Amino acid sequence: MVEKYTVGICLVLAIFFFFGMGSAGVASPLASSPVTSTPVSNTTPAVSTSDVYTAPIGAFTTSDVYAEPNTTYDIDYLFYSRGYGPGTVTCNVSAYDFFGYVPDDELTASMVPSVFTVEPGHVYHSRLHVVTGQAFASPKKLNSPIYRISTYQINIDLNITLQNDTFNYGDDSVSIRGGAFIPGLPAVESDRLTIPENDTAFDLQTGESYSIPLEFSRGQGIGNVSYNISDTSLNVTVTPAEFVSRSAQSYPAQLSVHADRSLTPGNYSFTLDAAGASGIESPYSRVFFVNVTAPAEVPTQSSLPIAFVVFAVIVSGILLRDRPIY
Incomplete structure (x- = not known):
């Protein structure tokens, strides 16, 4: 009886470790997996609506x-x-x-x-x-x-x-x-468009999005600014896309890039243009390069080990059925 008991326990452990550990390396495409991928994004939070875009605003046309x-x-x-x-x-x-x-x-x-x-x-x-x-x-x-x-x-x-x-x-x-005109005075005030240098080229998986912070500053005067995006297979938006800006203020915005799941992997690009900006701090057009890749494969747990564990328990029960109680 002891031999049957020992054989049953060994059988359960052997089957469990063999099929349980062996199935850990099995992988399947993300599309067939119930696991949801995490969007690729930088750590900069989304820009909230600020009163610089909504409060009454005014300025002289020159300073x-x-x-x-x-x-x-x-x-x-x-x-x-x-x-x-x-x-x-x-x-x-x-x-x-x-x-x-x-x-x-x-x-x-x-x-x-x-x-x-x-x-x-x-x-x-x-x-x-x-x-x-x-x-x-x-x-x-x-x-x-x-x-x-x-x-x-x-x-x-x-x-x-x-x-x-x-x-x-x-x-x-x-x-x-x-008085006498002094060359270089006053200092030339120029509009500025600030974009993190590391965010003009990045990788993006299909089905995911990437967010980039923008900031516009007007050198002097007041006027309209609008962000225009060139034709691209990517989904690109800017929030806000159009606003009134004046000197001595900064205007944050959010550029969002999304790659559809149906998009073919490859290299894509688009141009962002700040219409209404002028000055020596140009260019006010920036080109972005995006390398779109297919979703990465993620490990999945095979259902076979569960079936064999159940089978092992049944076999062990049969082997131990006649084991006497001491």
Whole structure:
């Protein structure tokens, strides 16, 4: 009886280890496996909707002007109401230099109109009216220790107040410069499109997606920017795809690339173009290269070991059926 008991236990263990361990190397295509693959993606989180895309926004069309004494200058100001309105917009300006607020015989500044009513979804035009006086860029100031090491400059700040103190991005400033023109001043402000260098070429399996962070910064002024994608077999989207941007602000976005399961593995490319951008920080068109591969095979557990284990248990039961109880 002991021999039958020992034979049964050995039979169970042998069959279990032989078929259980042997089946670990069996693989099947991902398409026939119930295992769901994890999308290929970088660790940058999706960009959430920010008020830089929704709050009222405004800016001057230029940020620097070279001026002469006894001269009049008008600088355009554009205000995008977006979702704000109906309501009023109030403009307040102040002028100052290194010594403090400037006197009227040096410069005066005002917004025309200084108060206006807006409706949602419209663009409104105002202007900064600047008049320089006889004392503008006077020899006394130009020969001061401060201006001997810096160009003569008066800053004009604009403060925008909306009805009910609604939050906005309407404040801006302009520099009025005088005296001898110094080459290179003011520094050239350029739009910038920032994309992680390692994200312009990557691998992607069919059925998966990849996310890339973008950031646009406008050098000066205000205007529309839209992201355009060239023709490609990949599914490529940008969120947001179009927006209004102004100077002194950054605008994050998310570029998403998806390869359909039916897409043939191979090398693909597409071009992203930021229409409306300009400056020396070009190019504003970037080419992306994507190597699309087939899904990787994943291990699956064969159903054969289970059947043999059941069989072994049955055989062991038969062998041990007549074993006496001590």
